[in-house]
Amino acid sequence: MPHTTPAATIGVVGGGQLARMLGEAAGPLGVEVVVSDPTPDCPAAPVVRDQVVGDFDDRAAIRELAERADVLTFEIELADPDAMERVSEATDTPVHPDPDTLRTIQDKLVQNRALADAGIPVPAFRGVDTAAELRAAGEELGWPLMLKARTGGYDGRGNFPIENPDDAEAAIAETGPAVVEELVDFERELAVIGVKGAGERSSASDRTGSDNADEMRAFPVTETVHEAEILRELVTPARTAPAVRERAREVSLEVLETLDGRGVYGIELFELNDGEILVNEIAPRPHNSGHWTIEGAHSSQFEQHARAVLGWPLGSAERRAPSVTTNVLGDVEDPQPAELSGVEAVLEAPAASLHWYGKREVRPLRKMGHVTLSDAELDAETLLERARELRDGLTFT
């Protein structure tokens, strides 16, 4: 793996903020990034080598990416695994993570089954296609329940808590084929960013195999604070018992074992009242719950993803300092041009780092940026207080 120029290039299906931050992390490594995205001048465009305009399943666009890249990856679950697989075969460009992993994760029922089959603790669940099946599942699992569309949901969209059998008809009409889960009475939500790398065997030369991902690392456990199903805040270290953090890490490494292909995975967890851990969902890509790693760890989740998909050695996933991240969400009622006020206070705050995704339009609850506070001399509680103060001062005008 000598460093040659022109540099190694990663082709990314999707050009949103995750691709943008991947580009920001790739630059220092001398790695170039090309993205494909349906929106011209997508968020990643200003900081990467180039954007190909094309839908997430546009085979011609993905082929253009592949021809310019050493490896293909994706930053969004809407990426089309079939298209990536075909292009990969046609151009002899590897895809990481494995399109099969993406297929599994795209369908929440298949995902849950795969985890359960591997002995990973997940909430009790059933697949349901009709209101009758949903009511029957409610008899077994008890009410209330969480109904999730099998495909297409993200950021809590597609998820519906339902109180009783009377709501079954209306709910299933919203979701279509779904998975229904017991409504977990959790103490808090946690997340772990896991990384699968090539391991020593392949770091020397082999860039093509997807079955030799044998180096695994996990970042420290983060506490994720949601509101109305949307991720709002990250607190690292998670404010829970060391034994719980250890168990969360253990479960996450078990999850990683079940996934094929190199790269970063976001693993969302429930901590139950007795300290037990259940796996909620998996994202086969860098994840919002790992944004704190940019300042808070030695190698961020984005740098790790770049290293992993290229088959390079992974970096240290150790924490540098207690870190809190708060999302900047669109607190607007209707779409409007993005103009944020209150930024000065963030820029002036001692340990604060602003991340602005460059989206032109703010929409209700759209992820527009985030702010991380990371400081070895402060504890997470203090950082959280300051982060909230800063966030509360940001408004779209």
Place this chain on the structure above:
Amino acid sequence: MPHTTPAATIGVVGGGQLARMLGEAAGPLGVEVVVSDPTPDCPAAPVVRDQVVGDFDDRAAIRELAERADVLTFEIELADPDAMERVSEATDTPVHPDPDTLRTIQDKLVQNRALADAGIPVPAFRGVDTAAELRAAGEELGWPLMLKARTGGYDGRGNFPIENPDDAEAAIAETGPAVVEELVDFERELAVIGVKGAGERSSASDRTGSDNADEMRAFPVTETVHEAEILRELVTPARTAPAVRERAREVSLEVLETLDGRGVYGIELFELNDGEILVNEIAPRPHNSGHWTIEGAHSSQFEQHARAVLGWPLGSAERRAPSVTTNVLGDVEDPQPAELSGVEAVLEAPAASLHWYGKREVRPLRKMGHVTLSDAELDAETLLERARELRDGLTFT
């Protein structure tokens, strides 16, 4: 200063590694960068919005930059202050730092005089145009001496130590009009990255003034290790007495006072045997001696430069952790395609961060990249040892 999209844009004359790292720092802020450089696909190109191809004094290229940018700046002393000034007037785009500051710094004799006139401690010096004047200066200042070309030198090029009057003729033939300085018998070399910002008065609206730069910050004092006049290593904190560091900081702030225009300045210093500080040279731009700040400080010198030239609030210049940087220089005898081996060990080292500038060709002593080790739990001496080991394992093949 609301955050609007399209984002604020910085136009940078010069597209080398400093512009590249400026681009890498600007991305998270939502700030875009456009560079001009004579070499197509310059090092900054893959990570910034766009490159305009043009010489450092190409007025049309600079004008194109200005028309796309909110502010102009430069990353190289070869930038033409006259061209930038004219374009600035014609397009009503401010330039920071002030072109006058660049003019002063481009001429080492003018620079030394300006510092001496302001009461800043500098080595004893004389302007010399001829061998006779050089010999006369030697009578006054004593031999040996350091002869420096008044203009065009960088990275130690254009600097010649001369032993005795017999060498005067040959030396002045090399330099042309020069400044000659006493050869300082220093204990070590230090450097401080200073930042001049807009201060509170202008952060609200005024982006144009160059005379209201009234907020000043200085990063912690770094020790710079040179070999054959080329910067090799940075050690922060500098391994010297606290009182010396304090004095270095004080002198640096005095230097900053004398400079016009917002931005980052690299201030190179000598620490004499008695702990006194002399100013060696000033760079009106981010500087190699500040590369440790990317991992080692809360806001890097590049982020500070972006903030400063835009008139935004400055960030914290506090140190996050002891940090050591080692340059990766071209250890080759002739130019050849850049292919580096030994990178794996850097990628695997726990607190190490690789910065590769993406230059296609390695040349003797060319700056190709750097490696920083930053770790709150290790001291600078340990980091330096590890950094040297890693660097010694890197070779161009």
